[in-house]
Amino acid sequence: MTNPSTLYRGGVLHCPADPGASALLVRDGRIAWLGSAADAPSADRVVDLDGALVTPAFVDAHVHATDTGLVLSGLDLSGARSAGGVLDAVASFAAGLPGDAVVLGHGWDESAWSDAVLPDAVALDRAAGGRRVYLSQASIHSALVSQAMLAACPEVVSAAGFDASGWVRRDAHHVVRAAAFASVTRAQRVAAQRAALAHAASLGIAAVHECGGPEISDEEDFTGLLALSGAGVPEVYGYWGELGGAARARELGAVGAGGDLFADGALGSRTAFVSEPYRDSRSGSCGHGYLTAEQVRDHLLDCAAHGLQGGFHAIGDAAIGTVLxxxxxxxxxxxxDRLRAARHRVEHAEIMSRRLIAGFVEFGIVASMQPAFDRLWGGAGRMYEARLGLDRSLASNPMGAMHSVGVALAFGSDSPVTPLDPWGSVRAAAAHHNPAQRMSVRAAFAAHTRGGWRAVHLDSEGVLALGAPATFAVWSTPAGVERGLPVLQAADPEVRGPGDPTPLPVCRRTVLRGEVIYEEGSS
Incomplete structure (x- = not known):
């Protein structure tokens, strides 16, 4: 016996094969019919779209669900604009916590402050009333911690990246992060994961790629999240970032041994491995490479032996060169040919060159990229310029150049590094600070939908087509629709860019394989 069928009618469908389609029929989780509403067959249920736009649902190709959920319900420091602002936020948040609680916060970014002096461990102790404090920087590759937190993990003083001021990086950051998150109970983790996935669904996201691993989460966190996949929330495709850990990744239920397998750090923390020194580094540092070419090779061979996709986190051009x-x-x-067939991935790929892009093409590497990085940190006067200089900053995140030569792209947010915001990411790719790196809205939308499915080898997903999975989102489009996609940019070219005021679409419903996982107005 088949499940009840549902007819969605009276809308605008993003269906290039049938541009005039205004209705679709869902039966047993698939699109059983689509075409003109006037010709629609009967169905058990009918949903009047009232002129709304229907598109394939989004895939976010790089998230950290537990961290995202904790930020949604915890201390969000993305709005802080000074050390004093951070301390005030910590004091206010800590006042409502038990005396033995750990203050977890995220999102501070000193590159946007007029005075980049950071609060130290002593000041954090005072603000938090002596509680342990862990505040991750926007990149999640460094953190500010209190003296109480340092005292809770005495081994940190001998780890690379330790600083008595309380700004810890590299191995020291991994030590304090593990100690901080050990305070989060299993129930709190599950609640955070559910909150993150529900929020994703409310934005028209039907699937996410979780990037876990021993240096960024733990096995219980990872497997617990995978257990939630698709149960009234978006599907979760997990990547486990452990060097030489293909067998363990498969045991944990991961689709790949990669994701946040670190070849380097991050630009915000000056730990991304770049070929020229950081412009704002007094020591002339080029960051840090965490892997050798031989380790990368052996990891890929390990993945091949276990029939698993591999991948690496690589941001700086020196790190990407090592990976290639x-x-x-x-x-x-x-x-x-065998390497290309595996569709191995590189996460971020921010500092590229023509030679490196050619390597992606040669080996069929999927570039999992985050357009919001350029929107937030690209252009004159922002973090990339401070770290790299203006010319190098404008060459960063070259999505347009990569797309133009056939590099497979899968877009995401790296949430909570940047917020879940799929239409914002599509617009960011189309409005790159460097006009030479801009993509069309259509190409960027494909990278954020079909590109994410192709990255996990599900090539038939991400389209509205007869027989395809009924995975789609329904949108209100305040700026209108043009050729089956919402208008995301101002008509006046002079207004277009990262600050474009054009209102973005609002999700009314998200459907995953025929099941409604989000409906506007429902609790």
Whole structure:
């Protein structure tokens, strides 16, 4: 016996194969019919779209669900604009916590402050009333911590990246992060994960790629999230970032041994591995590379032995060069065709060159990128310019150049590094600070929908087509619709750009394989 069928009628469908389609029929989780509403077949239920736009649902190709949920319900420091602002926020938040609680916060970004002096561990102790404090920087690759937190993990003083001021990076950051998150109970983690997935669904996101691993989460957190996948919330496709850990990734239920397998750090923390020194580094640092080409090669060989997709976090051009050297070594053993068939990934790929882009093309590497990075930190007077200089900053996040030569793109947010915001990300890719790196809205939308499905080898997903999974979102489009997609940019070219005021679409319903996982106005 089949499940009840549902007819969605009276809308505008993003269906290039049938541009005039205004209705679709869902039966048993798939699109059983689509076409003109006047020709629609009968159904058990009918949903009047009232002129709304229907598109394939989004995929966010890089998230950290537990962290995202904790930020949604916890201390969000993204609005802080000074050390004093951070301390005031900590004091207010800590006042409502038990004396033995850990203050968890996220999102401060000193690159946007007029005075970049940070609060130190002593000041955080005072603000939090002696409680342990862990405040991750926007990149999640460093953190500010209190003296009480440092005292709780004495081994941190001998770890690389330790600083008595309380701004910890590299290995020291991993130590304090593990100690901080050990305070979060299993029930709190599950609640945070559910909150993150529900929020994603409310934004028209039907699937996410969770990037976990021993340095950023733990196995219980990872498997617990995978257990929630698709149960009234978006589907979760997990990547486990452990070097040489393909067998363990498969045991944990991951689709790949990659994601946040760190080849370097982050630009915000000056730990991304770049070929030229940071402009604002007094020591002339080029950041830090965490892997060798041989380790990359061996990891890819391990993935091949277990029939698993691999991948790496690589932001700086020096780190990406190391990763590509490892790919070349693996190709000598496996052949280029076998490497290409695996669709291995690189997360972020922010500082590229023509040579590096050519390597992505040669080895069929999927670039999992975050357009919001350029929107928030690109352009004159922002973090990329401070770290790299204006010319290098304008060459960063070259999504347009990569798309133009055939690099497979999958867009995401890296939430909570940047917020879940799929239409905002599509517009950011179309409005890159560097006009030479801009993509069309249509291409950017494909990267944030079909690109995410292709990255996990589900090539038939992400389209409105007969027989395809009924996974879509219904949108109010205050700025209108043009050729099956919402208008995201101002008509006046002079107004277009990262600050474009054009209102973004609002999600009314998200459907995953025929099941409604979000409906506007429902609790």
């Amino acid at each position: 050297a490892g790919f070349a070594g693996a190709a000598e053993r496996l052949g280029v």
